[in-house]
Amino acid sequence: xxxxxxxxxxxxxxxxxxxxxxxxxxxxxxxxxxxxxxxxxxxxxxxxxxxxxxxxxxxxxxxxxxxxxxxxxxxxxxxxxxxxxxxxxxxxxxxxxxxxxxxxxxxxxxxxxxxxxxxxxxxxxxxxxxxxxxxxxxxxxxxxxxxxxxxxxxxxxxxxxxxxxxxxxxxxxxxxxxxxxxxxxxxxxxxxxxxxxxxxxxxxxxxxxxxxxxxxxxxxxxxxxxxxxxxxxxxxxxxxxxxxxxxxxxxxxxxxxxxxxxxxxxxxxxxxxxxxxxxxxxxxxxxxxxxxxxxxxxxxxxxxxxxxxxxxxxxxxxxxxxxxxxxxxxxxxxxxxxxxxxxxxxxxxxxxxxxxxxxxxxxxxxxxxxx
Ligand code: SAH
Numbered sequence: 001x002x003x004x005x006x007x008x009x010x011x012x013x014x015x016x017x018x019x020x021x022x023x024x025x026x027x028x029x030x031x032x033x034x035x036x037x038x039x040x041x042x043x044x045x046x047x048x049x050x051x052x053x054x055x056x057x058x059x060x061x062x063x064x065x066x067x068x069x070x071x072x073x074x075x076x077x078x079x080x081x082x083x084x085x086x087x088x089x090x091x092x093x094x095x096x097x098x099x100x101x102x103x104x105x106x107x108x109x110x111x112x113x114x115x116x117x118x119x120x121x122x123x124x125x126x127x128x129x130x131x132x133x134x135x136x137x138x139x140x141x142x143x144x145x146x147x148x149x150x151x152x153x154x155x156x157x158x159x160x161x162x163x164x165x166x167x168x169x170x171x172x173x174x175x176x177x178x179x180x181x182x183x184x185x186x187x188x189x190x191x192x193x194x195x196x197x198x199x200x201x202x203x204x205x206x207x208x209x210x211x212x213x214x215x216x217x218x219x220x221x222x223x224x225x226x227x228x229x230x231x232x233x234x235x236x237x238x239x240x241x242x243x244x245x246x247x248x249x250x251x252x253x254x255x256x257x258x259x260x261x262x263x264x265x266x267x268x269x270x271x272x273x274x275x276x277x278x279x280x281x282x283x284x285x286x287x288x289x290x291x292x293x294x295x296x297x298x299x300x301x302x303x304x305x306x307x308x309x310x311x312x313x314x315x316x317x318x319x320x321x322x323x324x325x326x327x328x329x330x331x332x333x334x335x336x337x338x339x340x341x342x343x344x345x346x347x348x349x350x351x352x353x354x355x356x357x358x359x360x361x362x363x364x365x366x367x368x369x370x371x
Pocket of ligand 1: 313
């Protein structure tokens with residue numbers, strides 16, 4: 001692909017008709033093996049082929065008997081969602097638009113950095129939350145993704161990057177952030193099942209320390225996630241007063257700031273080494289004053305926190321503008337003076353609408369995709 005300009009590649013795989021092995025937990029896979037009268041120890045081999053080697057054909061699975069490979073191929077598929085569109089931004093960011101078996105579409109973004117790279121996974125088609133600055137919110141919720149549909153997003157990225165079975169030190173895709181379309185805590189069970197597969201040491205093997213789940217603040221699920229999964233937490237804060245947060249993140253009416261900050265303070269993995277990220281989208285004249293910055297520092301003073309200042313990414317018809325560079329620098333400076341790390345993130349992938357809050361897909365509910 002030409003690295004200097006956004007590029008596009010399309011593929012047209014048939015949609016799978018057999019049930020997929022992708023998204024199966026070890027228990028599911030063991031049950032599938034038992035149903036085929038295979039001994040339990042074969043599950044580990046199959047698991048390794050599916051999630052460590054990323055096998056796309058059963059014929060590759062040379063540690064399994066030929067007859068058994070043929071039987072598996074009759075019953076199951078290894079196929080990924082169809083890649084409707086794959087774009088690579090001038091800055092190296094990839095964006096895939098994937099078509100799911102039922103025709104719904106979902107976006108996944110890969111953001112490479114010098115010594116690491118994060119894959120941004122979607123957890124739902126659309127979203128219920130309707131945060132005023134977020135493009136996905138304008139779509140409404142279409143449906144939750146299954147564990148397989150979440151895991152498959154990573155598999156497509158590893159296929160494209162061609163780094164299956166690569167030693168972990170040599171991979172570009174090192175981190176996962178659940179920050180794409182949807183609210184992962186409104187699809188908790190499937191998200192947890194998917195993350196457990198991604199973390200399994202004999203498969204995809206991404207450590208919980210390299211996974212960050214972002215929530216708009218579904219307070220009751222925060223403690224559960226910390227205890228069950230132990231992944232890093234990011235909280236989409238965006239405002240320091242309830243009155244404004246109610247407008248920007250309507251979920252705040254249900255779980256106001258004080259409750260949200262208490263839950264963050266109690267998050268099991270929170271420590272100086274594993275700080276909670278507070279995301280703060282910079283909206284011109286709305287939440288970007290020095291007084292807002294001082295209040296933010298005060299609210300976070302007793303939480304192991306870092307702040308991720310996100311320049312607002314525009315989308316067609318958006319009712320907000322991004323803060324000026326000066327306002328963002330001043331805001332970051334006030335946080336830094338208060339001892340908070342607050343890097344001002346560069347927008348990545350903006351030329352292919354892959355930046356935070358720009359994802360929106362065609363869906364059955366929303367009707368055919370207009371381009
Ligand atoms: N529902 C989850 C995860 C998805 S949003 C959550 O709210 O955290 C991922 C991040 O992108 C959130 O912090 C969200 O507030 C932010 N975001 C949404 N729209 C944006 C936009 N247009 N510009 C910049 N950031 C945006």
